[in-house]
Amino acid sequence: MxxxxxxxxxxxxxxxxxxxxxxxxxxxxxxxxxxxxxxxxxxxxxxxxxxxxxxxxxxxxxxxxxxxxxxxxxxxxxxxxxxxxxxxxxxxxGPKRVRPGPRDAAMRVARVCYDHLAGEQAVAMLDRLFDRKLLLREDNQIRLSSAGVSHFSALGIETHVKARRPVCRACLDWSVRRSHLAGTLGAAILDKIIAERWARREKDSRAVVFSPTGRQAFERVFLS
Amino acid sequence: MxxxxxxxxxxxxxxxxxxxxxxxxxxxxxxxxxxxxxxxxxxxxxxxxxxxxxxxxxxxxxxxxxxxxxxxxxxxxxxxxxxxxxxxxxxxxGPKRVRPGPRDAAMRVARVCYDHLAGEQAVAMLDRLFDRKLLLREDNQIRLSSAGVSHFSALGIETHVKARRPVCRACLDWSVRRSHLAGTLGAAILDKIIAERWARREKDSRAVVFSPTGRQAFERVFLS
DNA sequence: GGAATGCTTCGATGAGGATCGAACCATGCG
DNA sequence: CGCATGGTTCGATCCTCATCGAAGCATTCC
Structure with a gap:
């Protein structure tokens, strides 16, 4: 008991x-x-x-x-x-919500989850990072490969930070029901997306909306 | 909102x-x-x-x-x-590690779970029954081997009872986080333990306390 | 067909806790 | 200093919901 x-x-x-x-x-x-x-x-x-x-x-x-x-x-x-x-x-x-309004649709595509990106885009990104062997699955954890370290370093994202918080962590996505990337790396990537003005945050919402050119840039860097 | x-x-x-x-x-x-x-x-x-x-x-x-x-x-x-x-x-x-009192410790060792035995002793017993091939894992179920049938029969436990309730069933142990034996066989074994006076139930508790000689007998029969 | 067992529903009781107005601190401004 | 603003504490009220005994169904055993 x-x-x-x-x-x-x-x-x-x-x-x-x-x-x-x-x-x-x-x-x-x-x-x-x-x-x-x-x-x-x-x-x-x-x-x-x-x-x-x-x-x-x-x-x-x-x-x-x-x-x-x-x-x-x-x-x-x-x-x-x-x-x-x-x-x-x-x-x-709760499948009672018949109409997934436009804002919900935007949330499904990309949104902020605490300090990192979530949604379809984020799930796709994690898949590609695995495909390109920049990240590696280990047991139930995620580890950076040496190729990944240099890759992110080239993007201006330093992954050698000494912190108690893990660099990579899997976080379950409620809309896609698969994992996306959390941890300091996930946070740094979101920071870059906002800093580069690839996307902006919706007012009073967790939704993240990409600009046309921003989406291209994001896809080139993370989904290619 | x-x-x-x-x-x-x-x-x-x-x-x-x-x-x-x-x-x-x-x-x-x-x-x-x-x-x-x-x-x-x-x-x-x-x-x-x-x-x-x-x-x-x-x-x-x-x-x-x-x-x-x-x-x-x-x-x-x-x-x-x-x-x-x-x-x-x-x-x-909740870093408030509550010191488990003596009764909790006894509960951890052996207790009643509905009508069968649970706790460290029960988990160890199920392990040994598998080791000795008296019970067999099948998918997520447990099945009696023919050797098991005769083994329990020799102990006075009849396993051919016609009942809707399964003879063997796995039940998760909250203290050990592993399975112990439920089902009619699990119930019959607990009955035997009590009938042979190897152990008695604590008053107003699910804890089961073995006597020194009772523990030896139990270990000889089920943990050897 | 009873009788027994497993489980659910009903009804009454009681306790915890969510809520807000008003009063009470703390910080910043002139 | 006084005054305004952001927050917390206090007290009283109200309401939900967890709980159990007793009674009611359903299924199986004999």
């Missing part, structure tokens, strides 16, 4: 609609203030504050104080991955 | 301790009956039934009716993956 990690505690934190909305809003990767999150969740400020302290105590959020502003963000990419997994199940079992 | 898939609904399903325990018990892939899940979750049968219907309605479980038995199992590998992700976060976030 009572054994192992307290999974019910974590799940019940996500299980409240107000908190779920907050976490969903934070999946965009940018930290938000309590007021913004209250608005996002549709609750009053005191209520939001109460929820935020619970999420903090549960270890799902981090807090950065800047002056009189307090920015809340997801605690880790692992937490983001868990939320993606829950979203995936919710999508799968 | 944006409208996405109902993630709170899914998460809240997992967020109840009783339901979380049930799902955890089902993580091994073997389907279990409502009674077994009630025991596993530590709730009454009506309560368990209520939870199970909610999990069914939420699309997290599948149901296979066999006669008057109804076996519940996880709906998909995607659901299992989601639970794994939640477990991962819970482990990362």
């Amino acid at each position: 009572r054994e192992g990690p307290d999974i019910a505690r974590i799940a019940s934190l996500v299980g409240d609609p107000a908190r779920a909305n907050m976490l969903n809003a934070l999946m965009g990767g940018t930290a938000l203030t309590a007021s913004e999150l209250a608005l996002e969740a549709g609750v009053s400020l005191p209520t939001a504050s109460s929820h935020l302290s619970k999420l903090m105590e549960g270890g799902l959020l981090t807090l950065a104080s800047q002056g009189r502003h307090r920015y809340y963000g997801l605690a880790s990419a692992q937490v983001a991955g868990m939320i993606e997994a829950i979203i995936g199940v919710a999508e799968a079992v | 944006r409208e996405g898939p109902d993630i709170a609904r899914i998460a809240s399903l997992v967020g109840d301790p009783a339901r979380a325990n049930m799902l955890n018990a089902l993580m091994g892939g073997t389907a279990l009956t409502a009674s077994e899940l009630a025991l596993e979750a530590g709730v009454s049968l009506p309560t368990a039934s209520s939870h199970l219907s909610k999990l069914m309605e939420g699309g997290l479980l599948t149901l296979a009716s066999q006669g008057r038995h109804r076996y519940y199992g996880l709906a998909s590998a995607q659901v299992a993956g989601m639970i794994e992700a939640i477990i991962g976060v819970a482990e990362a976030v």
